[in-house]
Amino acid sequence: EAGVTQFPSHSVIEKGQTVTLRCDPISGHDNLYWYRRVMGKEIKFLLHFVKESKQDESGMPNNRFLAERTGGTYSTLKVQPAELEDSGVYFCASSPRDRASGANVLTFGAGSRLTVL
Amino acid sequence: AQSVTQPDIHITVSEGASLELRCNYSYGATPYLFWYVQSPGQGLQLLLKYFSGDTLVQGIKGFEAEFKRSQSSFNLRKPSVHWSDAAEYFCAVGANTGGFKTIFGAGTRLFVKA
Numbered sequence: 001e002a003g004v005t006q007f008p009s010h011s012v013i014e015k016g017q018t019v020t021l022r023c024d025p026i027s028g029h030d031n032l033y034w035y036r037r038v039m040g041k042e043i044k045f046l047l048h049f050v051k052e053s054k055q056d057e058s059g060m061p062n063n064r065f066l067a068e069r070t071g072g073t074y075s076t077l078k079v080q081p082a083e084l085e086d087s088g089v090y091f092c093a094s095s096p097r098d099r100a101s102g103a104n105v106l107t108f109g110a111g112s113r114l115t116v117l
Numbered sequence: 118a119q120s121v122t123q124p125d126i127h128i129t130v131s132e133g134a135s136l137e138l139r140c141n142y143s144y145g146a147t148p149y150l151f152w153y154v155q156s157p158g159q160g161l162q163l164l165l166k167y168f169s170g171d172t173l174v175q176g177i178k179g180f181e182a183e184f185k186r187s188q189s190s191f192n193l194r195k196p197s198v199h200w201s202d203a204a205e206y207f208c209a210v211g212a213n214t215g216g217f218k219t220i221f222g223a224g225t226r227l228f229v230k231a
Contacts, residue, residue: 003160004160012190032219033219035221039164040126040223041223042121042221042222042223042224043161043207043221043224044221045218045220046220048216048217048218050166050216052163053215055215056214056215056216056218091145091160093160093161095217098207101149101168101210102213102217103149103167103168103213103217104211104217106155106161106163106185106219107161107163108158110158110159110160111160112128
């Protein structure tokens, strides 16, 4: 079984430019999450998709961030325009729907490191 | 709101020595608790989880963790550390709040010396 795939692994852009990060979850996983880690800090929740619907986007920092999951498969996270403070590692994770426990056990991708200069 | 505290930013242990990584959480109800590990260049990998039942849970790679409700803690332990255990470890709490959300601590980086 293929894992969670993220692309690109590293992106270096200048302030004001646009970057789009992509996440391919494990096939069949309804739940898809985006997280971000700024250097040395905790891994912060950004948003949660259930299939193509946004279940919770309370962690999105501001309207410069746009996440989509068309068709309920892969997801993109666009940052436009990028600012210096957007630098960090963006993780994607997916999970099947677990009716028994009610919990989602996440499988993570390797992350996309974003550097904004 | 849920939160997770990992008091130790980094820990150094000798190979073969025992290890305990501390984790405290804040959550009003019975939490779902997790430990993840991240090795360089890799994604986070689940070590173990606690949902209910026996408060001592076993995980992969010889790790275990104990849930102590009275202390709001979920410390990770390993009796004998191997050099390959050097990595960053994250404690997390999950909760059903409309949708299921997992909240992470800041991580503890483990260094292993020969």
